[in-house]
Amino acid sequence: QDASTAEQTIDVMNTLFGKHAGKRANHAKGVVAEGSFTPSPEAAKISKASLFQGPAVPVTIRFSDATGVPTISDGAANANPHGMALKFKLSDGAEMDVVVNALAYFPVATGEEFRDLLKAVSESGPNAQKPTALERFVATHPAAATAGKTAKTPSSLARQTYNGVNAFILVDKDGQRQPFRFKFVPVEGEEILPADEAAKRDPNFLMDEIGPRLAKEPARFRVLAQLAEAGDPTNDATKPWPDSRKTVELGTLTVTKAVPNSAEAEKALLFMPNALTDGIEVSDDPLIDARAQAYAVSFGRRSQ
Numbered sequence: 001q002d003a004s005t006a007e008q009t010i011d012v013m014n015t016l017f018g019k020h021a022g023k024r025a026n027h028a029k030g031v032v033a034e035g036s037f038t039p040s041p042e043a044a045k046i047s048k049a050s051l052f053q054g055p056a057v058p059v060t061i062r063f064s065d066a067t068g069v070p071t072i073s074d075g076a077a078n079a080n081p082h083g084m085a086l087k088f089k090l091s092d093g094a095e096m097d098v099v100v101n102a103l104a105y106f107p108v109a110t111g112e113e114f115r116d117l118l119k120a121v122s123e124s125g126p127n128a129q130k131p132t133a134l135e136r137f138v139a140t141h142p143a144a145a146t147a148g149k150t151a152k153t154p155s156s157l158a159r160q161t162y163n164g165v166n167a168f169i170l171v172d173k174d175g176q177r178q179p180f181r182f183k184f185v186p187v188e189g190e191e192i193l194p195a196d197e198a199a200k201r202d203p204n205f206l207m208d209e210i211g212p213r214l215a216k217e218p219a220r221f222r223v224l225a226q227l228a229e230a231g232d233p234t235n236d237a238t239k240p241w242p243d244s245r246k247t248v249e250l251g252t253l254t255v256t257k258a259v260p261n262s263a264e265a266e267k268a269l270l271f272m273p274n275a276l277t278d279g280i281e282v283s284d285d286p287l288i289d290a291r292a293q294a295y296a297v298s299f300g301r302r303s304q
């Protein structure tokens, strides 16, 4: 994909969600926290990444609501999928990013298709003639009709399961390559609200809840890798692998406190899905590069 697809994607996001100075084009509303990652012994066997050799490393975490609307109600249906972005501070001073959300799979497989989906949404308001652009798009992209339904409002940003959606590759010290998808599962369990209850909650109930919760007790997530088997597609984020696929415990994420100056802190943060480390690589999934380009364009505009 060329740079213009990313520019066009951000343009449509700005049309759909409005332009908001200093804010992300998508996942505009969020809260920044701090914590640490402790690797498991199994992780060191499946990947040579220094992240998995220990000891624990600091992590900066940003939880978010979907859309580029910075004032969206946390309980709104459109605030799904909620997101979690992580920046691991590796022992050699380098950083590694992981950016996940609550979808089980993505509505489309490529950056061009995502731009076209957003464009179709923007052309399909209440007065649009039927069949609308969105109806026509969904007719040829079945996952676009169903993916959104896989993410629902949690009782807390710390009580949601977040998925990698895109495939990446773990590389061990012998050069063995294992395609996988990240999964972050709250140790306390996922807790989803009934949709009507979510809609009635205070507009900031999720963002306001996380700080006091962490001040009382850390929130922990199991960090899992779902392992692909031969023949499982790695280049199509619309196709989840069967639940029966083996998962390996990579370690534990412990979220310990919200930062005092979240609004300032999030401005300087940029999480890139392809910012990895030796021992974890991108797959042939075209969305990873599409995302990296779009995030860079969004960062450029919000930094002006």
Ligand code: HEM
Residues within 6 Å of the ligand: 009, 010, 023, 024, 025, 026, 027, 030, 062, 063, 064, 082, 083, 084, 085, 099, 100, 101, 106, 110, 111, 114, 163, 164, 165, 166, 237, 269, 270, 271, 287, 290, 291, 294, 295, 298, 299, 302
């Ligand atoms: C072509 C597909 C996608 C596009 C074009 C896209 C676009 C964007 C953009 C423009 C941002 C704002 C970036 C910034 O200003 O820093 C963003 C943020 C985010 N996206 Fe995506 N996205 C895509 C797919 C995904 C997928 C598959 C996931 C999760 C698996 C995801 C999760 C997130 C999260 C969690 C954030 C917030 C990051 C933060 O807190 O800074 N996105 N996305």
